[in-house]
Amino acid sequence: MDHKSSIAKDPEYFVTKPTAFTQFMRTFIPWQLLRFIVFNLKMIRMIGLSHAKKLD
Amino acid sequence: MAKVVVLGAGVSGHTASSFLRKWLGKSHSVTVVSPKPVYNWIPSNIWVGVGKISPEKVVFPLQPVYERKNIEFIQARAHTIHPEGDESSSTPFIVAGRTDGSNDSVRVPYDYLVNATGPKLDFGRTPGLGPGHNSVSVCEPGHAVEAAASLKESISKMRAGERQKFVVGTGHGLCTCEGAAWEYVVNLEFELRRSGVRDKAEILFLTNEYEVGDFGMGGMHLKRGGYVIHSKTFTESVFAERGIKWQTRSHVKAVEPGVVHFEDLSGAHGEVPFDFAMLLPPFKGAGFTVFDKSGAEITEKLIAPNGFMKVDANYEQKPFEKWLASDWPTTYQSTAYANVFAAGIAFAPPHGISRPMVSPNGTPIAPAPPRTGMPSASIGKTVARNIVGMIGGEPGPRYGASMSKMGAACVASAGASLWNGSAAAMTVFPIVPDFDTYPDYGRDLGYTFGEIGLSGHWIKQLLHHMFLYKAKLRPGWSLIPE
Numbered sequence A: 001m002d003h004k005s006s007i008a009k010d011p012e013y014f015v016t017k018p019t020a021f022t023q024f025m026r027t028f029i030p031w032q033l034l035r036f037i038v039f040n041l042k043m044i045r046m047i048g049l050s051h052a053k054k055l056d
Numbered sequence B: 001m002a003k004v005v006v007l008g009a010g011v012s013g014h015t016a017s018s019f020l021r022k023w024l025g026k027s028h029s030v031t032v033v034s035p036k037p038v039y040n041w042i043p044s045n046i047w048v049g050v051g052k053i054s055p056e057k058v059v060f061p062l063q064p065v066y067e068r069k070n071i072e073f074i075q076a077r078a079h080t081i082h083p084e085g086d087e088s089s090s091t092p093f094i095v096a097g098r099t100d101g102s103n104d105s106v107r108v109p110y111d112y113l114v115n116a117t118g119p120k121l122d123f124g125r126t127p128g129l130g131p132g133h134n135s136v137s138v139c140e141p142g143h144a145v146e147a148a149a150s151l152k153e154s155i156s157k158m159r160a161g162e163r164q165k166f167v168v169g170t171g172h173g174l175c176t177c178e179g180a181a182w183e184y185v186v187n188l189e190f191e192l193r194r195s196g197v198r199d200k201a202e203i204l205f206l207t208n209e210y211e212v213g214d215f216g217m218g219g220m221h222l223k224r225g226g227y228v229i230h231s232k233t234f235t236e237s238v239f240a241e242r243g244i245k246w247q248t249r250s251h252v253k254a255v256e257p258g259v260v261h262f263e264d265l266s267g268a269h270g271e272v273p274f275d276f277a278m279l280l281p282p283f284k285g286a287g288f289t290v291f292d293k294s295g296a297e298i299t300e301k302l303i304a305p306n307g308f309m310k311v312d313a314n315y316e317q318k319p320f321e322k323w324l325a326s327d328w329p330t331t332y333q334s335t336a337y338a339n340v341f342a343a344g345i346a347f348a349p350p351h352g353i354s355r356p357m358v359s360p361n362g363t364p365i366a367p368a369p370p371r372t373g374m375p376s377a378s379i380g381k382t383v384a385r386n387i388v389g390m391i392g393g394e395p396g397p398r399y400g401a402s403m404s405k406m407g408a409a410c411v412a413s414a415g416a417s418l419w420n421g422s423a424a425a426m427t428v429f430p431i432v433p434d435f436d437t438y439p440d441y442g443r444d445l446g447y448t449f450g451e452i453g454l455s456g457h458w459i460k461q462l463l464h465h466m467f468l469y470k471a472k473l474r475p476g477w478s479l480i481p482e
Ligand SMILES: Cc1cc2nc3c(=O)[nH]c(=O)nc-3n(C[C@H](O)[C@H](O)[C@H](O)COP(=O)(O)OP(=O)(O)OC[C@H]3O[C@@H](n4cnc5c(N)ncnc54)[C@H](O)[C@@H]3O)c2cc1C
Pocket: B007, B008, B009, B010, B011, B012, B013, B014, B033, B034, B035, B036, B042, B043, B044, B045, B046, B076, B077, B078, B079, B116, B117, B118, B119, B138, B139, B177, B180, B286, B343, B344, B345, B346, B371, B372, B373, B374, B376, B409, B410, B411, B412
């Protein structure tokens, strides 16, 4: 019973947390190199969309 | 010959003056008026504030750069604008007080004026807040150095076995820049871990946001694992993973030595004890006084009550439900004077982005809208482009850069280390949600994206070096995107 009441009091219990695999991938160099490239490409695409627009 | 005067040499003003100089012929002049002799790449102040890098790494002197590029630099703080000139001359001008030690006043005439004076750090709105009082800040390099020294002291105490309480967040119910506070708290936690004293620290993130991850823009939705998830989920997850507690919906009403006094959205009052507190100040505009030709004060024609400059936005007071993406300005041209523009944080936003909230005691507790680096620079560039067009004979601005049509990328550092650091890398499109175009979430989920990892830290490092290179106007600078 005790542990249940402590669960109810602890807001962190209700929070989404990364699995060990997700945590590992966050610093796994080959995967991060790929993510580096992907994010840069996404950023460039978004910058392209955000250029000043000619007014009609 | 046209004379363009830019007030401010921050992200927006420096971008505007650099492009003005690049695009305008030699017969036209570009003058920058700014109180500090240096340029500061503000996002990296976070790393100065945890003692990771020295302040010299985030600043460089402006004068040599401007001299090389034939931009006149006046080290002074502008305080009055005379958009119609005065009785002796109809040429508009500004008046500034020199800050190079001479204390003289200088009158600077202009044909076009760009106000890019950013935020005035309004520590005074919360008694006891800020450097010289009871908490530290990282908004300026000097503040960040103090913060780092104070953190070092806490670390020494923890090494000697003492426990320390850290409070990081917003120092007023109407603050913006929650993203910077978020970055600071996770970097601080990272440094405590690296110093081997994490077990001696209690860390609280204290914020005016309704939910963490709001960042003054209602947060953002992302597609992840077969769901559309709000940024609250990720923000809380980062905190929970690191053992950082958080308290939302809070207005800091006073900071006494070792105690933060707050009121929350339920109207309850409370106290948080601390040994170290880094609390961001609320912002206001530079607060110019404006005079007409006869010398009569007409400040309210140009400047909103919060000190920011009124531009082509829809400033009609209306409830949250009626806010529209189209209320946001497009050209940043003053509606009172066609040769005056406001770029970056200096323009008065039409309203917030996050839903406004008020406690039962009438205290407003909701983040003000952020204007981060990327939109500030894009706006500066667009203003420059429009002024160049008008000098060339265009009847008015031809280009628009509304924050409701523009995206932003933001990389929030979560620990500065090349091999085991991390950062949250995010893009949002558009910055101001547009529920007419994107009825479900106000944003395009194809372009609104985020993830946490080491690659984010590499991007943050890359941006630090790239943007400083660009700001120094080194070869090829204009090819680097804003
Ligand atoms: C700690 C911190 C971290 C941040 N991190 C990020 C981040 O990671 N990513 C991001 O995109 N954004 C970040 N931001 C926000 C970013 O710094 C701002 O969006 C950006 O600096 C705004 O540019 P600006 O030119 O409008 O204002 P500023 O850069 O503040 O420049 C204002 C300029 O005007 C000058 N000035 C002030 N008063 C006067 C006057 N009266 N007369 C003449 N000149 C005057 C100032 O000296 C300064 O040169 C951060 C902000 C802070 C405080």
